[in-house]
Amino acid sequence: MLLIHCPYCEEDRSELEFRWAGEAHIARPENISAISDEEFAEYFFLRNNEKGLTYERWRHIHGCGRFFNAARDTVSDRFLMTYKAGMPKQMLPETGASEETVETYEATEGDAR
């Protein structure tokens, strides 16, 4: 169970209090009724699904109720930071496939490549 820092409550709380809300920083097109089918599909369906550093939204649904953003490593599930909704994307070094990342496969793989 994850431990999540709510940037509004300024506390670490259990995942049970939160709801994941998908990729962050996807703005609804201003002129949504005028965009093409392709643009709509991209806006509504396409997500990055990064292996490594990802920017995502969470809502402290059983707490303050606020949506906020988080930067998390999807391989280690480690949170790198959380920040309030509306703030610009916080740039962080890409950690996804770095050496420090501990990746667990069912078996450790041989190193004789």
Next chain:
Amino acid sequence: MRRYSVFAVAREAMRAHKGWEAQWASPEPRSAYDVIIVGAGGHGLGAAYYLAKEHGITNVAVIEKGWLGGGNTGRNTTIIRSNYLYEESMDIYEHSLKLWEGLSQDLNYNVMYSPRGVMMLSHNTHDMQSFKRHINANRLYGIDNEWLTPEQAKAFVPPLDIAKTARYPINGAALQRRGGTARHDAVAWGYARAASDRGVHIIQNCEVTGIRRGPNGDVLGVETSKGFIGAKKIGVSAAGHSSVVMEMAGVRVPLHSTPLQALVSEPLKPIFPCVVMSNTVHAYISQSDKGELVIGAGTDQYNSYSQTGGLQIITHTLDAICELFPMFRRVKMMRQWGGITDNTPDRSPIQGVTPVPGLFVNCGWGTGGFKATPGSANLFAHLIAKGEPHRLAAGLNLDRFRTGRLIDEAAAAAVAH
């Protein structure tokens, strides 16, 4: 390939099993292949097998980052059924089920397909409406699925609690008798052996790190941890990692990867004869031939590639299992694990051409990919060989997210009122 049979086993028993050969070859990669398939799970290995068997294309490599069958093929709860609602779904899952029925003989490998019945429990009026919609659609499509009263359900699965006083009493069930289970590893191994026998190269411990494209945008081959390997066509069948691989060719697919957990109990003498599922209380259970109760838990809510998940997902699942089968409360969980499921927005798979010439994709099977293995592999081979989808898989294209012609099995089943 030396045929497997009771006689072969008996002969080997006389000489300490020294005569068995490797089930599949482990060759060094050639410089180029007609077709490269990325991902040696059941779908990828099966596609290679059917390319060779049905389309005469044998200059094929299946490239696997880890070990074959080590992803979701070897981590799932092995449920097989075809009683889906929409025609696009029924087409592919029933095609698959028919192949399951003869797969052991086709591969000369006992995959232990066990049509012990898959029962889905109905707990309320909404469930009943939904199940009867499925049952009627299935029957008119030629797929078996029948309605049982609570008493009939109990007779089929004696441990089931059908007391009206239960928190979510059971008001009936849908049973697909041809549904059941199979031995997951055997599926991967059986396909690997049969494909290898037909000349397919299976390259394990080889990670694809890039997809090289020519001046016209068409595929030239893959960059790997063992160097560049050329290919005229590439089929990506990498489950939870499909987004990552497709991104290498600049193609975005609408997927999100989430951990899905499962667990087994200690081995017990036979007590549970079939597969039981309940969407309302979120439980899936069967008993393996080894005697373990095999239980599928839910997905964690967030994207992750970690193959682990939270304990709360497991406890929630066991709450439901013990509610349905109170006699199992003293049974013990022996092992829990996770896999990475690749989920699409409409919870139906994507199999089709991509904007990149020569690049084909098969992904998005979510929590239901195992049952589709033979059918998906068979139709994916057709797609790669012919360059266009088979009639039975035509609806699974990527374009549906543009047009809005979704195959929304989840929406059709799960909206409560």
Next chain:
Amino acid sequence: MSTSSNSGTFRIKGAGRLTPARTARFTFDGKSYTALEGDTVASALLAHGVHLLGRSFKYHRPRGILSAGPEEPNALIDVSRDAARRQPNVRATVQEVFDGAKIASQNRWPSLKFDVGAINNLFSPFFAAGFYYKTFMWPREAWVKIYEPFIRRAAGLGVAPTEEDPDHYANRYAHCDVLVAGAGVAGLTAALSAAATGQSVFLVDEQPEVGGALHYDTATTIDGQNGYDWAQATAARLKAMPNVTVLTRTTVFGYYNHGFLGLVERVTDHVAKPGKDLPRERLWQVRAKKVVLATGSIERHMVFANNDRPGIMLASAARTFLNHHGVAVGRQVGIYTAHDSAYETAFDLKRAGVSIAAIVDCRADPGEALLAEARGLGISVLSGHSVTDTGGRLRISSMTVARNGGGDARKIAVDALIVSAGWTPSVHLFSQSRGKLRFDDVNQRFLPNIYAQDCVSVGGCNGTDDLAELIDEAIAAGGGSFALSGENRFEWTGGMIGAAEGAGPDTTVKAFVDFQHDVTAKDIRLAVREGMHSIEHIKRFTTNGMASDQGKLSNMHGLAIAAEMLDRPIPQVGLTTFRAPYTPVTYGTLVGHSRGELFDPARKTPMHALEAGEGAEFEDVGNWKRAWYYPKRGEDMLAAVNRECRTVREVAGVFNGSTLGKIEVVGPDAAQFLNLIYTNAWGSLKPGKSRYGIMTREDGFVYDDGVVGRLAEDRFHVTTTTGGAPRVLHHMEDYLQTEFPHLRVWLTSTTEQWAVIAVQGPKAREIIQPFVEGVDISNEAFPHMSVAECSVMGVPARLFRVSFTGELGYEINVPADYGPAVWKAIWERAEPMGACLYGTETMHVLRAEKGYIIVGQDTDGTVTPYDAGLGWAVSSKKPDFVGIRGLKRPDLVREGRKQLVGLLTKDPALVLEEGGQIVADPNQAKPMTMLGHVTSAYWSENCGRSIALALVAGGRARIGETLYVPLKDRTIEVEVTDMVFFDKDGGRIHG
């Protein structure tokens, strides 16, 4: 007979720590035995010379006790207090004896000593690893009918309980600064160190007492005391500290993300008569800032021919039974070792008066110190020798010893054989925390390398062998600083992994690697030969390490044999991941209190008890309990519903609408916000009026619906479907907070604040009139779709004139606590007027008679407002709303989409099946082309016939067409109609 001989003839006077006077009686396979308090089932049976405890999984080979701990693969038993309190697959080495315990062996028939299944052992050449993949395929049907049932019957160990478990289980959450897993020397020291700094500490150990290896290792001195005594004194000290929690009989079974650990505490399984208020087990879910792993090591067995006979036992186990339980495991004991630690056992046994047949050491030179000590005790040591076979049927009777490389073979009589191949660091929890291991080439073991969480390994599990070093490491891990002296003579490193001499590549012997699953060295070699080159393939092909001990003993041996066969270094073959739980965990413990009523607590409305008192039957809607219908004496459901339906339209009915979702939308920009969230336009809605609204998501499919009342310019009372309230509020909050944060709007869930009493029917006004104050509810002043704040029975209320029946109707919202009183008063007035109470079923029928849809029944997630015949509710004037673009996608505007229509059966008496599929030609071949399905179907008492709603491809253009609904046993002919079956001109609603 003295007490001590009573508790077993192998009990050694003066040995062990148990009190001879405190006894307990138990039965094993029906025979009664006396044990001492503190015995495990294993030690108690060994004290009586009983070694045969079970049968193996595949070959049904006789098996005894191998270990003295949780790694036990063989001695699995069935433990019961009574018929319902029966537990299969319990490790006899962990289960403490309690007075009255009934113990039974497993996986044998008809008896443990004579087991028919043992015939499998004769056919074992046939049953090599993975043989089932190669056969049982012909004829095809035989797999299902013959082979598989046979395999299934043969599989499994224990028998599952068949009665509901009467015990209960508890659950605790806790937070701490440091959790220490394992209370041996390292764990105790680390806990002491952490506690001294004032941190909150959890010290957890699976055994009944702390001490770990000190249970058997009597030669260790710490702080000048005997090690075991030091451990107990230290635990007492820790327990007395307010910042420390010491949990024994508690296993850390799982190490999850972000410092989250699962612990199971066994509370009563060792107690003869547990208090009724005590839980059987307790699940602890602990969030620790830091974790200290002090989980020690596990001794490995030797892999050689017939190494599985009862009486063959790990050295540390025999030493535990002697030094802790006071039990000798035999009278004439052989030793087979590749490691020093077995010598300690031999010496202790010898000193206790047990005869040692010989120490067979496969090492050429065990070292002069050991040899000298053995000589001094008169024990003969055969170094450079191996045990090549064992004899005996139900218990070992001899070992065959030969010089390494062959020759000089002889048979030596023994009644027990002590084995040790060395020690495997217990890195399970480290691995679960997703740390990465490295292979220690020198000592042939995996050790923690890269940590993924705030965690540190100390002692044996970290490969730290020297006691002084271990103590320093543990003190540092705890964050404190003090000095503690320790001396021992124990060596953890060394030994061997893989098959021993005589079980080498060319033999056909059964040298067991994984006992429970009967995996032998040759099975692993076969797997490699068959192309299984990854350890994960080998594991799955042979099932090595997949038994209930999860490979605690077998993993390293299996790996080494595979590596040798592949001629590759061990790290290149890989190591299977350790998954939770460390040892099996009872489902009931994980479930805790979440059972029955508490499994998923039902939501009940304020009027629930009153409804029940009126005889309501309830149905589950989401997690609500809703009154379904109100049968009078002698009425079945249909009769009750028919009566209710008739009465509402003829007189009136009272209905509980409290479960409807309610959201208060307030703020200067509230109307603008609703304009964006709903497809309808809200600017034109005047305060005091309400309107039916449709909500879509961006994809344009119907998401929810409900009536929205405008109470003031800046205040709306929004209603949602019963099941939809939480997700609708979440959806609204999402847009408000992240897409439209400039709007000044506040959202509040008020679902549970308002009780809702609907009064519907021609006499509705007459019924409520006397209760209503503050608003004129005459038809002229308060027409259909009016809303007002007023008082009802003096209670502040919101009154809607609204109808989901097509009749004159009101919905009275009063604060939830007043709901029962108002409901009661209204019903007391309505009943004598001939009105009825009605439930959800009648509500469904009445709305269907009017063609009103239920979102989620008549729609699913693929239906647009246009499909549902609600295109009028989609504003064409608004520049934007959620769904505006999705609705224009090619597939959503194409011809031939499924549309909601009415269906009338040609035979008015036939009621369609909800979920029935619709076809144009019922005689076509399968797979048929299906046009849609029946979404709602009822007997309409008011229409005197059946009615139905359906989604049909191109439905509205088919009105008047005849279609067919083929059901299982007959095909029903239907006509496509519009959706209104009753009061087509809609006059009654304005009555």
